[in-house]
Amino acid sequence: MRRCHGSGGSIGLGGLLVDRIAREAGSLGFDALYLWTPSVERFYSRRGWTTIERTTYREVHVAVMSRRIGTVAVAEGGGPGPRSENPPAAD
16 A cells, blocks of 8 residues: 655555545534444554444444544544644635
8 A cells, every 4th residue: 555654654555545534524414424444444543533333234344433523523634633623724
């Protein structure tokens, strides 16, 4: 997997994409995202997702996960960070 390096270490392109989707969804007014995954639960957990259920879908064991985006913002470095209620003023 291709990795991007910044001041906070490295982050894969998949992580960047997931974080971008969360930012876009937040800007559109969504407060949570949901997904299911058969194999990369740990990847999403590191990106701020929480497992809400494990089940079987079409004979495949999957984890159903959610990520609140109304209370968690994506930090500039790409990872979850505290949401600022007062965004910086534009110059």
